[in-house]
Structure formats: C-alpha cells, structure tokens
Amino acid sequence: MNERRTIESALSGSTLTGPDHFDYTPTAVMPDVKVVKVGGQSILDRGRAAVFPILDEIVAARKLGIQVVLLAGGGTRARHIYAIASELEVPTGVMATLGKYIPMQNARMLQMLLAKHGGIYILPDDFEKLPLYMQMNCIPVMSGMPPFGYWEKREEGSRIPPHRTDAGVFLSCEFLGSPRAIFIKDEDGLYTDDPKKHPAATHIPRITAKELIDRDLNDLVIERRVVEYLPRAKWCKQLQIVNGLKPGQVLAALKGEDVGTIISA
C-alpha cells in the first residue's frame, strides 16, 4: 500500500541524475528566426548617432521578409548598479536580478523607436507568442537577460552574473533552433585584445570556440559562458559579431553574409 505509484515511462523510477541513453532527434522550433543583440555600452549608450542607422537596416531586413527578434544589452547603467551592489557584497543571484532592469529599459527604448514598423515589447513569458508576431511582420524586442535572476549561480572569482545578455541571445537561438546568433557591437568582431585599450590588437575573422578557449585571453568581446556552451549546442553553432557603426554590416549579417567575426562550434 505504501508504495510509489509510478506512471510507466522510459524514465520511471529514474533519479533523472544519471546518464540518459535516449535516441534523441531534436526538433527545431522556429529555425528561420534571427535573434539579434543590440549592445548596451557599445550601441545604445551612443544614442541616436549609432542607434538610428542600425534600426534602419533592421527595418529594411524585415521588409525583405527576414524574421528578426531584437534583444537589448545593458551598458553603463548596468555597470553602475553592479559596482555599487558589489561594494555591498550582495550575492550573485541578487546581482543578476538587478541586472534585469537596464536591458528592459533599453528594449523599451528600441520598441518606441520601432513601433511604427511593428516593434513590439515582449517579456520572457511572451516567447510562445513569437509565431503570431512573426506572421504579423512585427519586430519583437525584449531584454537580453535570461530570466535566471536569484537562481543565477556564482562564478569563481567574480560577483557579476556569468549569464548576461549575450547568453540570453545564444540561449534564445538554441531554443528556437536558429543556427546563428548575431551580436551588434561597436567593433568588427573579435580581437587579440580589447582594441579600445590596445590599438595594436589584431582582428580575428573566423575562429572556433575551442581555439578561442585555448587562447585563454584575459578579455573577450563576448560572454565566456556562450563560448563554453557553443560546442555542445544542438542548433546554434555559430556566433556572429558585427560592427553596427559601419553602414551595411547589420543588413549583410541579417541576409546571412559572413561579415565581422564568426565563432563556430
């Protein structure tokens, strides 16, 4: 009588913690959607001069029938709250929760600018409505921050949440089954060092995640977690970083052209 009542299934009685041995054939959810990050510090903090031309190219792509979802980064206000919260020694999960608010503001700014072209602000809970927005030719805009919040794990040697808006873009692509995540920044892509501080740094047009990890660079243009996840992704096998300050780059990337830097699994 006092027995476990189990539903018969391939995992009945399993602890779900050991290795699984399933024949798993992944199904892509919305593989044609391009998830695009608009950088916070790199783009939005530059204001009109940087933002307007990029949005023009995104609208042009949408008119060509390319399905685009925009995810916003944080930028200098995120750095400001992270700096103050770090002084107070708040746990990483609280830092990640604080980090949600600025990308939300930035996403709302983008939505206001894109409203006349079908820009629509969405929350993580609206993700299942993407098919509707795509059929209506909308440009959904949301925060790039994944919804982990208080459940964000600490990373050794840092109080900053390791999954930020780059991770949100990659993980969105991976869920949707989209093969390439696009990151609009203010550099041509990956360099051997931060080109803003080291003018001698050289551009890297193509690299694999493994080569990048092996270089063990002190700094990177993209969140480390994303580079670490890339080799085990089922769908999103490429990260493309493009320079939004150079006219034509964003549209070229949305058309699938290999501009900027491409990091492959």
Added chain:
Amino acid sequence: MTIVGGDGRTHIQSNLMRESLQDKKVLSRTDSDRDLQIFPDVSLVMIGGQSIFDRGKAAILPLVEELIEIKKDKSLKMVIGVGGGTRVRHTVSIALDLGLPVGGIAQLVGAMEELNAILLNTLLAPHGSMPMQRDHFWDLPLYFDAGITPIAISVPPYHFWEPPPEHGNLPMHGSDFGMFQLAEVLSMKQLIFVKDEAGLYDKDPKKHTDAKLFKKTTLPELMKHLPEETILDRELFHAWTTAKNLKRVQIVNGLERGQLTRALRGEDVGTVITKDAR
C-alpha cells in the same frame, strides 16, 4: 553622479565604467570572500515527489502531521518546497521522444511540481501555509510573524533559456538545484531533503542491495567519488562547490516519523553533508 563622454558613448562614473565585464581582472575586483547574509536563521525543507508524494496518503499524511507539530514551535522559521515525481519523468520521456529542445523540457516540468505544492498547501492551510510567488522572498519576515509557512516553487526559472547540458539531453537545473540556489542566495541555515531512504548512498539502494550509506561527509569528500546516480541533482553538488553561503545539506527519511523534526533541530540524522570539514 558624473556623466562622462568623449568616446561616442555616454558613461556614468563608476569603478566598472568603460570596462569589459569579460575581463578576468575587472571581474575579480567585484568579488570578496563573503556575501551579505539575508535570512541566516531560516531552514529550507524539500519534500520528494517520487519518494513521498507518489506514495499517496500513506506517506503524505503522517509527514503533514509531523509538519503541523513542528509548526507549533513559533521560533522555527521554515520554507517548504516539493518535488514533482513520476509525472515529471513521464513528461520528460514524452518530450525527449518528440525531440523538444532542452529549454522546452525545462519550461514544461515545473507544472508537475506545482500540483504537489497545491496538494500540500490544501492539507497544511488550516494550520497556516501559503504558496509563495516565485521570488517574493521579501515577504518572508511577514510570513514568519504571522505563523504562515510558505511553500516555494522548486524548479528554477531557467525555462526556455536552460543551457545545453554537458551530457545527454535532460535539463541540468532541476528542482533540487532550484532549492539549493534558494537556500544559497538567501544564505539560509540549512537545506533538508525529505526522501524515502535513510540518506545518500554510493549507488541507488533500490537497485543495489550492497549500496553503502554516507552518514556524515563533507562536500569535498563526496566530490572525489560523486556517485553516477544520486538521490539529488548533480548540479546541486557542482554549484555548491563554488558557492559561499550554505554550510549544511541533510537527507532524511520522511517515512520514519520524527526524522525531519530532529533534522530541523540540528541533529545528525540521515546523511549530513557539510561544506567544509568541521
């Protein structure tokens, strides 16, 4: 507040201004060896889905009676979470067969835990309990003042954004991990798992009669030979390794009356895992 321009971007003065948050040196400046302690006198109790709820009335009611007794001690601050059990396993096996992405599976499973949370609350409500909204921790002092035991959501909100797993196709961040993270971020006193075994074994005691019980161990000891199948999510142990706050995780047998009460009083029943050697 100082606004700084000059490079085309507009910055606010802070010690992270203009910095790359990928730079290891910059990141290390944000860290210290402690976290602000938020609720250090609160215990978190996780009641197993397969181990308790799937056994039905015979296992659930005695445990609820014990919880009602425990609640009479008003100085004891406790949050409860519940697992989903066999319905989670059924969900996952169907979802895997359909080829749903790992984020899709992570999005689905929480609903099965919620059913057990509603059941438990239905039984405990006459004695003071309430389901707690996802991250409404800041209401906890209010709950405790009023003698209400909050029932928390155990599955972490990774949802569609669940990272690709290191091995296999199952989400890494399950309800045990979710409970761990809740206890960790709020720097709680202890995390107690209520299961249907005497504690943690080196292999599944339901399949192996020669399985050996760990009575008292430390996390570093356990990590040296982490069993392939454990009674708790593996990610819990991995996350605990880099965590700062939680000192003690205990696993007790909920089919044996009094075990949970003793664990809440700090007694070494079942399996006690401490973060460091004491």
